[in-house]
Each structure stands twice: as C-alpha cells, then as structure tokens.
Amino acid sequence: MDNSEVAKRLFEMAEMLEFKGENVFKIKAYQKAARNIEELEEDINILRQRDELGTISGVGEAIEAKIKEMLDTGTFKAFEEIRHTIPQDIEEIIAVQGIGPKTAHLLYSKLGVKDLQGLLKAAEEHRIRRIPGMGVKTEEHILIAAKRQLAEGNIGRFPLGVALPIAEEISKKLLDGILIREVRIAGSIRRWKDTVGDIDLIARSDEPEKAIEVFTVMDNMQEVLEKGNTKGSIIYKGNIQVDLRIVKDDAFGSLLQHFTGSKEHNVKLRQIALSKGFHLSEYGLKNATTAEQIPFSTEHEQYERLGLQFIPPELREDWGEIEAAMEKKIPRLIEVSDIKGDLHVHSNWSDGHNSIEEMALAAKALGYQYINISDHSASSKIANGLSEKRLLDHIKEIERLNECIEGIRILSGTECDILPDGTLDYSDELLEQLDIVVVAVHGSVEQDSKTMTQRIVSALENEHVHILAHPTGRKFGKRLPFAMNMEKIMDTALEYGKVLEINSSPQRLDLNDKFAMMARERGIKLAINTDTHSLEQFGNIRYGIGTARRAWIASNDVINTLHLKDICKLLGIS
Ligand SMILES: [Zn+2]
Ligand SMILES: [Zn+2]
Structure with missing residues (x-):
C-alpha cells in the first residue's frame, strides 16, 4: 500500500x-x-x-x-x-451534498435508507421531514441534491483524472516486459474527454497470445472478462474495465484510429471511404471491387489516403473536424509547450503545501516566465484565506522574492471570493495594489440561476478584476455546475474584456470543452491554469490543454501563452 x-x-x-x-x-x-x-x-x-x-x-x-x-x-x-456492520452503498448517500455520515446514519436507522435510490424515494414520499430535527427545508435540499447526484450520470463513468493515470500505469507495466514493443492509449482518454467509460489500449507484439496472457495476470488485476488470441479484457483495481488489443506492425495505425473513436467520427469517415470505393475498418481500407486490403501503420497515412488532413484525436467528435480536414483547415491547436506561465497558483500562505519561493522555483524549472500567486481571500476560512493585513504582507513578500529570484517574475495576486451578493471580498483600494485579480465563487453555491448569474456578472463588472476562475464550479462526483446563465456571463466577460479560466485541476476541468468552445467562438480570451496547491500539480496543465484542444483552441486564444512583457502590457502590470 x-x-x-x-x-x-x-x-x-x-x-x-x-x-x-x-x-x-x-x-x-x-x-x-x-x-x-x-x-x-x-x-x-x-x-x-x-x-x-x-x-x-x-x-x-x-x-x-x-x-x-x-x-x-x-x-x-x-x-x-x-x-460488515454498515450497509454497502452508504457511501452513495454520504456523497450527496449536505449529508454527512451522521445524517446518513439517521436516515438509515429511522427509515432504512441504504442507497441513493432509497434516499430519493424517501424524500419524494416526504418521509424525511418527519424525522425529528430534519424538517421540510432539509428534505427539499436533500431531494434536489440527490437528484443532482443521480442526474450527473457519473455512475459507471470515470473522471479523466482517474482513468488516465491508471492507463499510464498499465502501459508502463506492459512495456516493462519483453513481449510488447509499443503501447498506445486509445479511446476517449486519447481524445481527452472529461469522463470515460473504460480504458482502451492498443499494442504491438510479435507474440500476441503470450502478451495477452501477461496482461491478464498483471498486478492489481481483479477479474478477467475475456482472454483471446489478440484481445484481452480485465477489471482493474478501482473497478475500471481495461481492454487490450494487439496487432503486428502493418495495421497499427488503422487499429489506433479505429479504437480512438469517437463512434460519430468513425461513421463519417466510413462514408468518405465508401465514396472513394473503400470499406474502412480496424484493419485499414479494403478496395470494394478488388477486395484488396490496405493496412496503415500510421494514422497520418490513413487520413491522407482518404484525402483528409490529419485530425488530432481531441477533435474527433464529428463537431465539424472532417469538413475542416477536407478543406485543409484544421487549425494548429495549443500545446503544453506554448504555456509561458501559470496565473492561478496557491502557496502555504493559504491552503497550498509549498512556500511562494518553492512554487516560483518549480515554475521556473518548467521554463515558465511568470506565475501569479493567487491565495484565497478572507471569506474562504477553511482554506486559511488571507485577511487584508496578511494580503499586504503577502504583497511585500512577493516584492522581496522578486528581488532575489532571477529568471521568473512572481506576480502578486489573489483568488478573491465573489460574495453571495456579488461584491468582492477585498476593497477596491486593496485590489488595485495587486498585479492580477482572479475571482471565484466558493460559498453559497446553491443559489438560483438568476441570483448566481447576477452575482458573477457584478464581479466581472469590477474594473480591477482580470480572470474568472473555475466559472461553473463543478467538481466530479461532488458538485454539479452552478445553476447559471452562461450566455449572459460570457456577454459580460466580452463586454468588459475579462478572461475566463480553463481550470486544469482533474477534479474540475472547468470551463469544460463545450463552454470553452463557446467562449472561443465569441472571441473571449482564456487562461489555462492549474490552480495548483503543490509542486507536483503544475503537471496538471496537460488536462487543461487537452480540454482546450477539444474546444479547437489555439495558442493565441490564451493569454498565458504570452511572453512576460506582453502579458504585463495586456493586463496593465507595471
Ligand atoms: Zn477556487
Ligand atoms: Zn484556487
């Protein structure tokens, strides 16, 4: 362990x-x-x-x-x-917002509620309000929260941030042996979709049968579902299904393309193949008249043969990428190496694990030119938010560090709470002294759409604000997006020249792909930040980049691809 x-x-x-x-x-x-x-x-x-x-x-x-x-x-x-004395699915109930272990026990002992379905039923039948100390209001809250939990549909799906590290761990183990020469992660993970149903792996081996054998007995394997000559399927630790398919060299590209999906993308691709006289499958193209099979060792060759520009996996959703590829209009998408700095970083002044200096040096080692230290504001009490006095000390500490650390500029910022009434947690006089003001909603997340929208709109109207962090507030398995009118928030961001964040934390990925695309189409600038709370979490940037690529975002849509000099100019930093 x-x-x-x-x-x-x-x-x-x-x-x-x-x-x-x-x-x-x-x-x-x-x-x-x-x-x-x-x-x-x-x-x-x-x-x-x-x-x-x-x-x-x-x-x-x-x-x-x-x-x-x-x-x-x-x-x-x-x-x-x-x-053994506790009902098996009680976790489902404890995971519902507003219910802790104690309430779960009360519901269990008084009403026999053992799982999410049971909870929903009890709330709908108004049995919860009859428990002393619960009442109508609590019951209503529970009903809404339980419905949300169910509606989230995450049951049976895994957040990318859970699935990708497992896929990488298995790939590495497979490569450690001698039988497998190359492993690629395919499926929705390769497309950086934010949740995935299972893990698809593609591998090359001269001895497929033996390689499948090795796969089905690996560490942390819980159950073998299928064991064939070229295909194996297992349940891995964490209850996630992993499928492995193995080919020899020649059809590797075709296989990878096929199992990367999406289904919708592949359907359209097959139509294009047919119009050119071919059947397309995981084995490559087959000439419809001569039945000659043409396998492709790379995806590039297969797309080219179909008369298409290469389509990056993240775009393969049938969201217009095939039409664009026909006209050779697939844009150059943003890459991790385009990022020049991180504009949402926490230190141990609030709830981060490391000092400002440690964070700055780690960012410098990544080749970043700047970071914005955006510790929490006073209202975020659990996160050890900074009082006005501590924020002033924070500013001084950053000034001091900038004098002794070379090669990276530490920007002095905040992640300032947007209070329930739309005002900000710090005074304008204080905000004015900061280089970058990031704002975010943390408390009172259950507001209705009208109130929440107005709350965020008011914050964006403040002249000192630069970036809205994790705009919808969703957290996988914990919280659905706020009820809010995204159109209106984007209109305001555009009007006031504010930047929206793609938060790269694997728990968040917020904005998601669709909203990020909506922002790009409207010409709103984005920032791709990690919201890191420790040195390692700088690495999460790849999740934000994956999400951005799914939204067809290019380097020039994103402000933290700018060089230090240019971002200072853009944000009015002296
Ligand atoms: Zn936050
Ligand atoms: Zn944060």
Whole structure:
C-alpha cells in the first residue's frame, strides 16, 4: 500500500465511526493521522522499515499498530469488523451534498435508507421531514441534491483524472516486459474527454497470445472478462474495465484510429471511404471491387489516403473536424509547450503545501516566465484565506522574492471570493495594489440561476478584476455546475474584456470543452491554469490543454501563452 491508500483507509475508518456515532476524539484522531500521511513526502513503507511511523504527527501507538497491520495485510481487523456492520452503498448517500455520515446514519436507522435510490424515494414520499430535527427545508435540499447526484450520470463513468493515470500505469507495466514493443492509449482518454467509460489500449507484439496472457495476470488485476488470441479484457483495481488489443506492425495505425473513436467520427469517415470505393475498418481500407486490403501503420497515412488532413484525436467528435480536414483547415491547436506561465497558483500562505519561493522555483524549472500567486481571500476560512493585513504582507513578500529570484517574475495576486451578493471580498483600494485579480465563487453555491448569474456578472463588472476562475464550479462526483446563465456571463466577460479560466485541476476541468468552445467562438480570451496547491500539480496543465484542444483552441486564444512583457502590457502590470 502506498501513502494515499493508507490515508484513504483511515479516512474511511473515520467516516464509518462517525456513521456509528462513535467518540468524536477517536474520529478526529483517524482523520488527523490520515491527513498527515497524505502529506508525507516520504514513502510510508520506508518510514516503517526505519521504525519511524511514530514520528508522523497524529500517529499514536494504536493507529501505528493498525498501519503496520495494513502494510502487511492490505487492511486491518478493526476496519473489517466495523465494515460488515454498515450497509454497502452508504457511501452513495454520504456523497450527496449536505449529508454527512451522521445524517446518513439517521436516515438509515429511522427509515432504512441504504442507497441513493432509497434516499430519493424517501424524500419524494416526504418521509424525511418527519424525522425529528430534519424538517421540510432539509428534505427539499436533500431531494434536489440527490437528484443532482443521480442526474450527473457519473455512475459507471470515470473522471479523466482517474482513468488516465491508471492507463499510464498499465502501459508502463506492459512495456516493462519483453513481449510488447509499443503501447498506445486509445479511446476517449486519447481524445481527452472529461469522463470515460473504460480504458482502451492498443499494442504491438510479435507474440500476441503470450502478451495477452501477461496482461491478464498483471498486478492489481481483479477479474478477467475475456482472454483471446489478440484481445484481452480485465477489471482493474478501482473497478475500471481495461481492454487490450494487439496487432503486428502493418495495421497499427488503422487499429489506433479505429479504437480512438469517437463512434460519430468513425461513421463519417466510413462514408468518405465508401465514396472513394473503400470499406474502412480496424484493419485499414479494403478496395470494394478488388477486395484488396490496405493496412496503415500510421494514422497520418490513413487520413491522407482518404484525402483528409490529419485530425488530432481531441477533435474527433464529428463537431465539424472532417469538413475542416477536407478543406485543409484544421487549425494548429495549443500545446503544453506554448504555456509561458501559470496565473492561478496557491502557496502555504493559504491552503497550498509549498512556500511562494518553492512554487516560483518549480515554475521556473518548467521554463515558465511568470506565475501569479493567487491565495484565497478572507471569506474562504477553511482554506486559511488571507485577511487584508496578511494580503499586504503577502504583497511585500512577493516584492522581496522578486528581488532575489532571477529568471521568473512572481506576480502578486489573489483568488478573491465573489460574495453571495456579488461584491468582492477585498476593497477596491486593496485590489488595485495587486498585479492580477482572479475571482471565484466558493460559498453559497446553491443559489438560483438568476441570483448566481447576477452575482458573477457584478464581479466581472469590477474594473480591477482580470480572470474568472473555475466559472461553473463543478467538481466530479461532488458538485454539479452552478445553476447559471452562461450566455449572459460570457456577454459580460466580452463586454468588459475579462478572461475566463480553463481550470486544469482533474477534479474540475472547468470551463469544460463545450463552454470553452463557446467562449472561443465569441472571441473571449482564456487562461489555462492549474490552480495548483503543490509542486507536483503544475503537471496538471496537460488536462487543461487537452480540454482546450477539444474546444479547437489555439495558442493565441490564451493569454498565458504570452511572453512576460506582453502579458504585463495586456493586463496593465507595471
Ligand atoms: Zn477556487
Ligand atoms: Zn484556487
């Protein structure tokens, strides 16, 4: 088990104890230990070898013993014991906004609610309001939240940020052996779609059967669904299905193209092939009259043979890309290497893990010319938001660092809360002293569409504001987009020259592809930021770039592709 797995189990333990109504200190102890393990720099297995588990803050003797048990056996007895006393799908209920483990327990013990469907039913039949302390209002909130949770349709789909790292982990394992020469991730992951149903892998091997055998017995494999000569299908840790198809060299491009999809794109491609006298399949083109089979080792060759410009995977949705490719009008899409700086970065002044200096040096190592340190404002109390006084110190600290660090400019910013009434968390006098003002909605997210739209519009009308961060507020599995009128918000952004963010955090991807496309079509400028809270999260930029590419976005649609000098000019930074 690694650090995050140990932490996750301890968090689950705390949640179950809370569900059971156990001693609150005991619950807090598990949570604290879990949090500190999550943030450990070192591998917990190595600490254990050195017999230093006790040095982790919050890990006393009792929890230490449980960690050891976990590292040896993958679980611990107390956990298994309590787990058997709790309904299996209770997690679904705890995940509903506004319901914690305690409420879940109340609903379970009073009404026998065990899963999301049961919760919905109980709310619709007005049984929840009859529980002492719950009431009509609470019931209404639960009903809305439960419906949202169901409507989100994420059941059976995985966020890209979950699926892609697993696909990469499996690809690497397969390449570590000698049987497989090349592995490519295909399917919707390769198109950077924000949620995916399963993982599609394509590989090259001279011994397909043996390679499939290796695939079906790999670590973390939970169940084999299919094992053929050239195809295998398994359920991998985390309950995600992984399909592997193997070919020899000649048809690799055709196979990759076929399994990259999308279905809609491929349907249109087959029509084009037919009009030229060919049948298109995963094996390449087949001459309709002579039945001669023409396999392609690269996708480029296959598109070319069909008279089309090469179409990047992210565009393959039948959103006009085939027509554009016929006229050789596929644009040059933005790439990770076009990014010159990150305009949404947190430090340990608010809820980040690293100092401003560490963040700046990491960004410099990436070749960035600038970063905007945008720590949270005072209202974000859980995120240790900065009071006005601390923000002034923050500005001074950045001035000081800019004098001693060369090769990168640290911009002094904020991620200022847009308060429920549309005013901002800092005064105009204070905002004026900052280089870049990023604004965002964090609290009171349940407002109705009219109120929320007006709230954001008011913020965008403020002359000191530059960027609206994570505009819709969605978080995979946790929160749907705010109820809001995006047309109106975009009209305002355009009118006042404000920038909309594509937030690259794999939990968010916000704006999503469709909204990003809508913004681009209207001529609104975008910023692709990571919203990083630690050094590693700078790497999340690829998710934002993937989303932007799906929206046909080019480098010049995005402000943080500008050189330092030009972005300063654009935003009026001295
Ligand atoms: Zn935020
Ligand atoms: Zn942020």
